[in-house]
Amino acid sequence: MSxxxxxxxxxxxxxxxxxxxxxxxxxTPCASFTIDLTEISNTGQEFTTYxxxxxxxxxxxxxxxxxxxxxxxxxxxxxxxxxxxxxETIVTGFELTAVAxxxxxxx
Numbered sequence: 001m002s003x004x005x006x007x008x009x010x011x012x013x014x015x016x017x018x019x020x021x022x023x024x025x026x027x028t029p030c031a032s033f034t035i036d037l038t039e040i041s042n043t044g045q046e047f048t049t050y051x052x053x054x055x056x057x058x059x060x061x062x063x064x065x066x067x068x069x070x071x072x073x074x075x076x077x078x079x080x081x082x083x084x085x086x087x088e089t090i091v092t093g094f095e096l097t098a099v100a101x102x103x104x105x106x107x
Contacts, residue, residue, distance in 0.1 A: 006077040008091045010051060011099070012037040018068040019096070021061055031060035031096065035074060052090045063096040071099040 015034035022030055037049045053074055055063055066072060076093025 008076050008078060008093075010035050010037065010053070010072075010074045010091065012051070012072065014066055014068055014070050014072050014096075015050065016068045019064045019066060021064045028056060029058070029060040031055045031063045033063070033096065035072060035091075052088065053096075054090060054092050055094055055096050056092070057094050059095040066096060066098045073097045073099050 012035040015036050017034065019031050019033045022032070024030055032052075032054050035051045035053055037051060038046060039049070040046050053076065055074070055076075074091065074093060074096050076091045078089055079092045080087050080089050082088075
């Protein structure tokens with residue numbers, strides 16, 4: 001058996017849609033959100049990658065207080081899940097942290 005590591009750290013802006021909290025059948029909170037990662041290429045062109053994320057547990061509810069456009073840090077792991085007829089890859093974890101409260105971006 002081979003060893004592997006599935007760990008993701010994202011630093012970006014909370015998408016303009018903000019955080020949506022729902023509850024699983026057992027009552028466990030789940031926060032869904034998108035983190036926008038903006039990078040600049042070698043040619044100076046700016047491009048953004050949108051990463052779908054989810055946070056579970058008590059801290060998921062608190063994440064709904066983070067304003068859209070805020071700079072956030074999220075740590076988790078890659079997870080594949082089926083959406084209708086297709087599969088998608090998301091980052092799942094337990095805590096979304098605002099890096100600088102009140103910081104707004106273009107989100």
